Amino acid sequence: MQNFLNLCKSAIGEEYVLLDEDQQAPYLQDWRQRARGNALAVLRPADTEQVAQLVKLCATFKIPIVAQGGNTGLVLGSIPDQSGTAVILSLQRLNKIRHIDIANSTATVDAGCLLQQIQIEVDKVDMLFPLSLASEGSCTIGGNLSTNAGGTAVLRYGNARELCLGLEVVTANGEIWNGLRGLRKDNTGYDLRDLFIGAEGTLGIITGAVLKLFPKPSNFATGLISIDSIQHAVDLLSLAKQLCHANLTSFELINHLSLELVHKHFPQYQRIFAKASPFYLLLELSGFGTEEQNTQQIENLISTAMEADLIVDAAIANSISQANNCWALRESISSAQAKEGKNIKHDISLPISAIADFVKDTNICIENAFPGSRMVTFGHLGDGNLHFNVSPPTQSEHKDFLAHQAEINRIVHDKTHQYGGSISAEHGIGALKKQELTRYKSPVELQLMRAIKSAFDPDNIMNPGKIL
Template sequence: MQNFLNLCKSTIGEENVLLDAQQQAPYLQDWRQREVGKALAILRPASTEQVAKLVQLCIDYAVPIVPQGGNTGLVFGSIPDHSGKAVVISLQRLNKIRQIDVANNTITVDAGCLLQNIQAEAEQVDMLFPLSLASEGSCSIGGNLSTNAGGTAVLRYGNARELCLGLEVVTANAEIWNGLRGLRKDNTGYDLRDLFIGAEGTLGIITGVVLKLFPKPRSYGTAFISLTSIGHAVKLLTLAKQHCHANLTGFELINSVSLELVHQHFPQYQRIFQHTSQFYVLLELSSYESEEKAYQQLEQLITAAFEAEFITDAVIANSIAQAKNCWALRESISSAQAKEGKNIKHDISLPISVVADFVDDAGQCLEQAFPGCRMVTFGHLGDGNLHFNVSPPIGDVHEFFLTHQAQINRIVHDKTHQYGGSISAEHGIGTLKKEELTRYKSSVELQLMHTIKRAMDPHNIMNPGKIL
């Protein structure tokens, strides 16, 4: 492999071929520090052309490739296996803003651009790029598209897929497909763009992206609401859609366990209510009208919700600081759960109409199998995406609890499938859920996926072992 490595050095510069174990370490460990892979080298190209040349070298020398953006994935999709045969092609140096087209409401960027930087560039021209994630300061847009990331504004703006108009991709045959078209209508054959979005780097490497921009809202309205059941939260969501229409931007569900973990581990965040409730909703409106109009719309919604007895209490943020405190409580749940100890995470989606029944049914099954287990349930109820996480009983030995992970996953995923849901809403499959996929995808679906993989990656070098 020395000749291969020498050719890589001549292509991208010796300083961008990382062989030292200490230099490689950040690229080999997953975001939650559960798994560490091994790589032949970390390759850091600075252009699409360099990526293509590296892919051709990998074809010539039969070297597997693991494409990597910000390495913030949660299903081991962006790290190599333990064989040490693969190279990681990091896109961190492909981080340029290529063009902003205000008239077309688009921004064209390198795939290695951080999500936060794209948001900031849009802000500079008084526009909005609405994809918003807790990891936005670290994740890259190429990775967001590779997993079809969701976030907190899907209800109004859609997933990453809906926010992307065009792609530039280095294929598994080392060819460059330039699909950077900022078109909203283009019915000229198969939609190649959608094949690469959500494929987790198994079909090619995304190197450039055309994204939709939106006019920046003039005002926001934020409310934190307490409820006694998820059934009431679903009714509140229906009511909010009727009252707020397109202004309804975020609708986040938080159960009492989730919120108390945040207050326990992040006491700097102010409590909204002195009493506790079974569930809470964090609701956000964004409007092109005045703040007074947004506040009035929220007030009318909450009044109607009280009259219908869907909610027990509500607070409308009357300052930016209060709104930020509300969102900090929501966005700190995962960090609080990590501070509490090891836990078992599930990223599922369900038809909104069955969410309440699923939570009750799955929760009862888990309580019967593991008495005292704590359900940390939160997520984007507005689009049916729940983070249905399980923490051990207070005082339990976490390692013992995690030995039952397979049984817990089976309960949750079987129930998800029973209720017509998906075992992965926005995190992807990677290797973590690969075996689970075969349980819930039909043989027809799996065969079609294998056919696409063989056709588009004939050398089987593009993130092999992930998804399929």
């Protein structure tokens, strides 16, 4: 092993081969502080060529590799297991914006670029990269692509896969595939790009990407709406699509407890409504007309919805600060739930038409099995993605409640499957859900996935133990 480590030091420099336990610590701990892995070393290459050199060495010595970006994942996909036999290959030093092509509406970037960094740089040329996540100041675009991240603007712009035109990837044997093509049409065989996106580093290591850019909207309209049922939220979504068309950018569902936890733990954020409702919707429209036109559109939507008895109350942001306050309420839910204590998270997707029945049915099942459980339900209703989280009953021991995680997962995931949904919408499978995957994927799907894994990574050194 010392020979391997010496060769790594020669390839990238001794200071970028981290062997000290304290130096390795931030790379070994998962984002939610639930698990900690062990690593032979943390390797920090500076560019794609160095990544390729390191992967060749790992292939020669049969050393497992866990590629890591910002380490913000929620399914234990970006940390190694406890064995200490794997290396973590950090992409954080690959952080350059290589090229912005305004005429082609693309940006070519390193995989280690922070999502927020990309947003800021393209904004300087009056363009928009619309992928938006609560962790955008910490997550990297390579990680976003590896998990096919979604976020709050999927309704209008699509998820990470739809926002990427080309990739640069280091394969499991250390070769570099340069697929950095900024083409919107390229029908020349199998789409390798789509195989690597969402593969969580199990097929190869993404080192660069060509991203789609869009014209930057000139104005926004933001509204928070209180409603009395999810079915009314679904009906309102259909109405919003009819009346707002392509301007409808975000349509976020927030249940009562989610909002109350935010106000409890982040009292600096202003309450919008004096009277509580079971559910709330955060809407955003963005467009290229005047601010008055956008405001008129959302006012027309609210007025029509009021007449149809779909909403209880509504508030339209009259300033940037008010809009920011509305978004802060939404983006602070996960942090508020963490401050409240341990919880059991689910990242699921469903046909939008099935969401109301799913929530009602599943809430009853959880309450019957675990009385007093508190449901923190929120997410991207516009694309059918719910964060269906379960917090312990008030005054209960959180540790005791977490001991029932497998049972609660089974209720939620079985119901998700029953209603035609997926147990992972945007977080991935990682190590956390790989056993669950075998329950809900068909034997044919699993066989095809294993065949792809074997073809791309015959020695199983790329993020082993994840997904499959």
